[in-house]
Amino acid sequence: MPTMRLQTLSLRALLFLGLWHTGRRSLASAPELQEQPKKIAVVGAGIGGAATAYYLRQEFGPGVKIDVFEDGSVGGRLATVKIGDYEYETGGSVIHPLNLHMKHFVDKLGIPQRKDVPSKMAIFDGKHILFEESDWFIVNFFRMLWRYGLNFLRMQMWVETVLDKFMRIYQYQQFGYSFSTVERLLHAMGGDSFLTLMNQTLEEAMMGEGFSQVFINDIVAPITRVNYGQSVRINGFVGAVSLAGADSGLWAVDGGNKKVCSGLLYNSKSELIPARVTSISVKVRPSKRGTPVSLYEISYVDQSGAAHSLYDIVIVATPLHRGKSDITFSGFSPPIPSHYPGHYHQTVATLVHGLLNVSYLGTTEAASEFTVSDVLTTDSNGSIINSLSSLDPVHIPKGYKRPPASQANVWKVFSKKPLSQEQLENMFLSYDSVSETKWLAYPAYHPPHRKTPPFILHNRLYYLNAVEWAASAMEMSAIAARNVALLAHHHWHEQKSKIDQEDLHTRLRGEL
Numbered sequence: 262m263p264t265m266r267l268q269t270l271s272l273r274a275l276l277f278l279g280l281w282h283t284g285r286r287s288l289a290s291a292p293e294l295q296e297q298p299k300k301i302a303v304v305g306a307g308i309g310g311a312a313t314a315y316y317l318r319q320e321f322g323p324g325v326k327i328d329v330f331e332d333g334s335v336g337g338r339l340a341t342v343k344i345g346d347y348e349y350e351t352g353g354s355v356i357h358p359l360n361l362h363m364k365h366f367v368d369k370l371g372i373p374q375r376k377d378v379p380s381k382m383a384i385f386d387g388k389h390i391l392f393e394e395s396d397w398f399i400v401n402f403f404r405m406l407w408r409y410g411l412n413f414l415r416m417q418m419w420v421e422t423v424l425d426k427f428m429r430i431y432q433y434q435q436f437g438y439s440f441s442t443v444e445r446l447l448h449a450m451g452g453d454s455f456l457t458l459m460n461q462t463l464e465e466a467m468m469g470e471g472f473s474q475v476f477i478n479d480i481v482a483p484i485t486r487v488n489y490g491q492s493v494r495i496n497g498f499v500g501a502v503s504l505a506g507a508d509s510g511l512w513a514v515d516g517g518n519k520k521v522c523s524g525l526l527y528n529s530k531s532e533l534i535p536a537r538v539t540s541i542s543v544k545v546r547p548s549k550r551g552t553p554v555s556l557y558e559i560s561y562v563d564q565s566g567a568a569h570s571l572y573d574i575v576i577v578a579t580p581l582h583r584g585k586s587d588i589t590f591s592g593f594s595p596p597i598p599s600h601y602p603g604h605y606h607q608t609v610a611t612l613v614h615g616l617l618n619v620s621y622l623g624t625t626e627a628a629s630e631f632t633v634s635d636v637l638t639t640d641s642n643g644s645i646i647n648s649l650s651s652l653d654p655v656h657i658p659k660g661y662k663r664p665p666a667s668q669a670n671v672w673k674v675f676s677k678k679p680l681s682q683e684q685l686e687n688m689f690l691s692y693d694s695v696s697e698t699k700w701l702a703y704p705a706y707h708p709p710h711r712k713t714p715p716f717i718l719h720n721r722l723y724y725l726n727a728v729e730w731a732a733s734a735m736e737m738s739a740i741a742a743r744n745v746a747l748l749a750h751h752h753w754h755e756q757k758s759k760i761d762q763e764d765l766h767t768r769l770r771g772e773l
């Protein structure tokens with residue numbers, strides 16, 4: 262998506278990269294008296310579900326059978342579409358250089374990163390181009406300084422402060438620590454300041470930090486609009502994640518981000534069951550040791566009809582929200598809802614192969630000179646689109662150069678509503694293919710903060726997508742995946758000392 266050249270790789274953060282590759286956590290696990298679980302189910306094969314299968318295998322070893330249920334395509338909201346000879350991302354597209362789990366996955370799976378194609382950003386207010394990035398860093402720098410004073414530099418510092426705290430999670434997880442709620446996980450990373458961010462709008466948080474309203478409207482809003490399809494009234498935490506998504510060094514997976522999901526499923530030796538889960542119910546059985554144990558029965562519908570299976574542990578890795586899933590939970594006390602409060606925000610991704618009408622952007626530049634790749638938009642009445650980007654294929658062919666706007670190209674338009682033919686005809690001089698995907702892409706974020714759904718729905722029944730209410734991103738799902746795999750392991754082996762520990766940052770400081 263957008264790339265503004267903000268240099269925010271901190272040295273401290275880079276150190277974690279080194280730490281990561283040293284492998285497994287070093288604390289010895291408690292004597293494992295209890296036998297291992299026999300069967301675990303994961304519901305959903307998006308990045309969250311696939312990463313969960315991977316971490317479950319790591320935690321429970323080779324003996325357990327892991328089944329992954331998926332109704333649609335592996336990858337979920339990571340998806341591609343073919344236009345002409347090439348494939349293009351329609352969903353989650355960029356990954357931050359400090360997203361260490363995603364980095365670990367591609368390294369582990371041996372999938373290369375996609376080759377980088379230089380990008381150039383502009384901001385459109387519905388009538389005119391407000392700002393156009395120059396090829397020269399120094400020109401951009403002085404333009405920004407002129408218009409926004411030190412807001413730009415301060416934004417980099419603010420994002421870096423948040424990112425530094427965010428990075429702590431990798432160390433905690435390396436040592437096997439896990440958290441029972443999103444709030445506790447956030448608190449462990451950033452203390453009260455992260456919870457405050459969750460409870461404020463990004464606008465409030467940034468005004469509180471002394472940013473100017475004009476900077477927030479001109480620069481920050483376009484970034485939240487391209488990344489989350491929403492205004493600066495999203496929560497401050499997802500807002501900070503969104504601003505980090507404007508950093509330099511963003512990357513994607515060669516051949517499509519969804520390849521990570523199929524790769525993780527394969528690596529975890531789990532079985533993919535193409536079926537729709539209709540209900541999860543609890544069955545209590547006596548055990549050898551006398552204390553009754555609960556098993557979970559998953560009922561599902563596949564091509565050959567309805568069926569069901571029993572599991573020791575179940576992880577739900579699909580949003581429990583209207584339009585995203587429809588699972589009945591039965592036999593639970595207190596009851597578990599099929600849908601939690603709040604809804605998912607619709608973003609329509611329209612991929613158009615055609616000739617852009619550069620006059621639509623109110624520019625008088627010749628199309629052959631127009632080399633902007635990402636047009637972001639302010640939150641104004643005139644903007645029917647959230648963003649407009651020239652799209653590169655998921656695999657960059659040799660010698661590829663992004664064509665200028667005078668040549669037919671693939672453009673991705675994000676908008677809240679589907680584009681009408683009239684709108685398309687105004688935006689493009691001509692086009693020969695249109696592919697529209699309506700995503701319920703991420704939560705509709707409306708602070709103040711409502712308690713997020715729990716990670717633990719029942720004794721051995723977990724819910725991964727609760728994390729999306731803090732921020733929805735591939736890396737957030739990967740972090741939640743490792744967290745629920747650790748929770749599942751620690752509950753099973755009764756290692757309470759690894760759950761919800763306070764003050765880990767101070768306690769682990771000596772370990773670095």
Ligand SMILES: *[C@@H]1O[C@H](CO)[C@@H](O)[C@H](O)[C@H]1NC(C)=O
Pocket residue numbers: 456457460709710
């Ligand atoms: C969030 O803010 C509201 C007031 O705006 C306050 O009542 C509530 O306690 C806060 N919640 C948290 C978790 O900080």
Ligand SMILES: *[C@@H]1O[C@H](CO)[C@@H](O)[C@H](O)[C@H]1NC(C)=O
Pocket residue numbers: 618620621622686687688689690
């Ligand atoms: C291109 O956009 C301009 C400005 O919106 C519009 O006046 C013009 O009709 C468009 N051109 C075509 C061919 O649609």
Ligand SMILES: *[C@@H]1O[C@H](CO)[C@@H](O)[C@H](O)[C@H]1NC(C)=O
Pocket residue numbers: 641642
């Ligand atoms: C949007 O436009 C309408 C009418 O054109 C106007 O009444 C309204 O105040 C505008 N809203 C904003 C936020 O500019």
